[in-house]
Amino acid sequence: MDFRSDNVAGAAPEILQAVIDANRGTTSSYGADPYSEKVERKLTEIFERKVIAFPVATGTACNALALSVMTPPYGAILCHEEAHIHLDECGAPEMFTGGAKLVPLAGAAGKLTPQVVRGLLEKTLTGDPHRVQPAVLSLTQATEAGTCYTPAEIVALAEVARGRKMKVHMDGARFANAAAHLGVAPADITWRAGVDALSFGATKNGALGAEVVVFFDEGLAESFVFRRKRAGHLLSKARFVSAQLEAYLADDRWLKLARHANAMAARLAQGLQRLPQVSLLYPVEANELFPCLPLDVVAGLRKAGFAFYDWTDAAPGTIRLVTAFNTDPADVDRFIAAAAKLVAAAA
Amino acid sequence: MDFRSDNVAGAAPEILQAVIDANRGTTSSYGADPYSEKVERKLTEIFERKVIAFPVATGTACNALALSVMTPPYGAILCHEEAHIHLDECGAPEMFTGGAKLVPLAGAAGKLTPQVVRGLLEKTLTGDPHRVQPAVLSLTQATEAGTCYTPAEIVALAEVARGRKMKVHMDGARFANAAAHLGVAPADITWRAGVDALSFGATKNGALGAEVVVFFDEGLAESFVFRRKRAGHLLSKARFVSAQLEAYLADDRWLKLARHANAMAARLAQGLQRLPQVSLLYPVEANELFPCLPLDVVAGLRKAGFAFYDWTDAAPGTIRLVTAFNTDPADVDRFIAAAAKLVAAAA
């Protein structure tokens, strides 16, 4: 009954099994193993074009390393003001890029719009040595608000970026949840829409610790091996991370796991919004929801053993619930029932 | 028959089992889990004093993060000219410290001496703003040459460092092999001898990917959580790394695994040095040996399916053989037999 985050969950059995299976014999270290090679091949298939892929163990590394080849130290990275790269990585992008500046922008329901991006860019003269130079637009898919950019929305945003010769990065820590929700080809919300590099997450969706930087723009990949090693993110026994990714990507497992998480969020949303005095802060599209409940109800739920975080940026009583690949529907139903009972008691 | 490195090996069964066992229920992410706590407690026991410990997934991260709290950006890190931090981490210490300078020093059999350290220090005026300021002495235990610093050697080196208010770091990627060889209390080759921070390795000795920074100087630990996160080295499902370390440290497993690797190296050394025309570059103390063989013999061994690296810094024919926690004695004997046959044929 732990809805704090999708990373409080353990690993999906098939992914753990792949790690177990990978523990056979000796193999070349530092990524020159057959597992790593297969990951790149599988991603090329999934994205319907040649990609260059680099497995790493954490999402922060995935984002910061990708960004480090997309901007010079004097560049600006435009992102949503609630973006993980801006708020929750203790300055990792600044460290990895040598001091680039993150420019936080506002936007409803966790999403940037072409208008707000254009507005910022109009204030920044290209070539003015006093100003950091816009270099990257970073989009989060699914967003921190649990919403998803549609292909058309990404196209429109990427066009604004292209107009200033900026690169487009996608923080896809929950890419699977977005892809599962949208039901479109992964290519349609990445390179075909103008995305140059994707931080493709697996950890929050059933891996033990595995993410992969996917470059659609091959030029960006050139210096990556050095930057990854230099950041301590080249694993010596890389097979144990790549094997996770291989299992994650096989048989649409990444989508299946995400579909379950999304379905559990939808089920929670459906159950909660039926209750009086309960509203949802954002549309529920991926595996997060932000219900606003009477404060007594929030306290009561905690007392009943449910774990979750307050969402302090919104009205008091707003909480964040995150579902995972292995969330038990019975737990969801228990949560709804408990909330219903508490709401009724409070009435 | 793969003697390229100890990281071509997989994981020890007990460590893998610990990962499997850790996949139970939800638990707090980012290191606030019971596994991580137990690791610190166990290390406190092993080192016979309160330590502060931070698990990470790679050795490069372990070293570079430790160093990042031991030197200012304008500091100098003195190390052996063959030190991993200087030669094999693509500049990670420079990146993590904000540009500190590594000062490589010569020394026989991979070891620094008080003389050479003192010599360098005498040339550097403390307080001279034109010069980087000596801040850290980094020792590798076991060394890159497969030798081990004795407690007395460490004491003598640390004293020189202390005399200049420098901190002492120990790169212990193969700390277990050194401790197993020396047969002394871990405290005697670390804090009791003057070491402030230890990069304690597990990956090369049976883990999937787990290392731990151990601080004996608590002041150094203060900013570590921020620097680790900022470097992308705080794992969200940290339990899967801490569980490895827990199993590694339990029941002297780290020493047992290292003893096997050391024994296999000794067995190889014994077998090889009996052969005519074969010499060993360095004393064999841990799990590496550097035999020098006739070039035809080297080629013949490769043809026979044995894998290993040439040691290009020494005379032609010098190779590096590394044994691991799970090296098969039969493979060792096969190697010796093959070498003997080739040497005889060459005679």
Add this chain to the structure above:
Amino acid sequence: MDFRSDNVAGAAPEILQAVIDANRGTTSSYGADPYSEKVERKLTEIFERKVIAFPVATGTACNALALSVMTPPYGAILCHEEAHIHLDECGAPEMFTGGAKLVPLAGAAGKLTPQVVRGLLEKTLTGDPHRVQPAVLSLTQATEAGTCYTPAEIVALAEVARGRKMKVHMDGARFANAAAHLGVAPADITWRAGVDALSFGATKNGALGAEVVVFFDEGLAESFVFRRKRAGHLLSKARFVSAQLEAYLADDRWLKLARHANAMAARLAQGLQRLPQVSLLYPVEANELFPCLPLDVVAGLRKAGFAFYDWTDAAPGTIRLVTAFNTDPADVDRFIAAAAKLVAAAA
């Protein structure tokens, strides 16, 4: 008739003369000269307490170097959203601090308020490794809007910062103009009010190129000599910068020069605000004013040979006029007359 900035002006004759006079004989280089020593002594007198002072040649260096000793790389520097350090230094603070994050805050007339600073701080958990840690509050005096913080305002802001163990930095590129306007002891708007370090400008107020970092908190000064050298800001013939500062500080010259600049701004403001259809964006306290004029008038003034910048962040027709230590009152009167004529013609 050039009101673009105070740095389009040349040097005050007495300051240039000091440079000429300093060109005598040999003297120790790198700041170990008598001129540099006298600067520190004079500043100690002006600020009524022991200070540690480091001359540099540019304002950006002055700010970025000061900040580099006030925040760790994982720190946050809170500043006004129009602060020079945030908008106009191409990321210098990020570079010098190793990637600290500047957090821009809103505030009327270029000023921060305790409310807005407190609001931001309440959202940031101290010790949370995911977040950069609030380390510095940077105030600009005079502000980018040409206004001045009163002693009481600084005290109130510094108290909020102290409550979180943050340091307080003051960007005083136009400190002289603020001190001249306020007519208070320099100590009252710096260390007595809670400021730890001041970037004390001279270049905009009559020097050729000279600024000085003034530390009231001696601990901050410890590593400065290394950081300055490492940034290429230790001048070998430092006497030529220190001599400028010596002349600048002697005989209240810094205040006299600033008083003239301020008076010229006031005269411009008085003349312009008498005109119909002309308003001033901010109170005119130092040497900048931001009048809003009909667009035809703006164009007409340019045509008549007056040079100035549009202030694009405000309503169309808003321009920035900056006066200097040597602005000719006749030019001011010409500007007013020309504006009056154009306004009349437009009516």
Add this chain to the structure above:
Amino acid sequence: MDFRSDNVAGAAPEILQAVIDANRGTTSSYGADPYSEKVERKLTEIFERKVIAFPVATGTACNALALSVMTPPYGAILCHEEAHIHLDECGAPEMFTGGAKLVPLAGAAGKLTPQVVRGLLEKTLTGDPHRVQPAVLSLTQATEAGTCYTPAEIVALAEVARGRKMKVHMDGARFANAAAHLGVAPADITWRAGVDALSFGATKNGALGAEVVVFFDEGLAESFVFRRKRAGHLLSKARFVSAQLEAYLADDRWLKLARHANAMAARLAQGLQRLPQVSLLYPVEANELFPCLPLDVVAGLRKAGFAFYDWTDAAPGTIRLVTAFNTDPADVDRFIAAAAKLVAAAA
């Protein structure tokens, strides 16, 4: 009678006069002034080809900024082990490049040879992610030993660098002294010989504080304006630095000033080497000499009021004498006479 360094001298009268003359009217700040433009034009003439030039105020900035566009953070900069960039800039190149590694190489009389450079490169596998990648070869002209690379020597070294796609940087803090000694076209010891960027010094040779980065490879110049600003090295009243350079370059003044300094060094050398028991450590080609004298003589010279540094890397009694653009021949003769007298007395 101060032979400590060429930077204990003041400024050449014509250069100071240019600064005085530049103090006229308002002019665009930040380098958009006519003085800066003329500097680039004059350098284009001197080097017989289009160059892109960026004035800065210090030699360390000049070197570190030039290097910052020539190497990625994971690059290696090869230089002589006594190079200023390695020993005397407190890690500035490391700071500006984001942590590149300086690789010090040995070489007689301050000079690198193709052999030693090739030897280092042969040990470094291009593309190996564990190793920093050779990116720049930095030559010092004149060297720290007061010797000069001939055109043929530079060609041979640059060829080795080119073979690995490395860039070639020249630290020309004393470029004028080298050019004056060699008597060749400046082009012949820079771009025609394979140099991509030159740190062209003026400060040590009569300027108050002025150096200029000269790019022969235009691609390198692209990001320079941002990096210079970001490092605090864009002067707001840039005219006062550019005016120095304009005067320095006009009428072969840079060569004339250097010729005087060189002649004074030669005169010293001639006078000293005639004395018994006195030897010179290196050939005297530019404006430095390293005589080795009996210790009593060294002490006696100091007592007699002569100022100079001990050269501690060589045999006791070795000192460094540096002459400047304005060294008085009478001082030189006094030094020789005093030394002669002391040597005679000691005999």
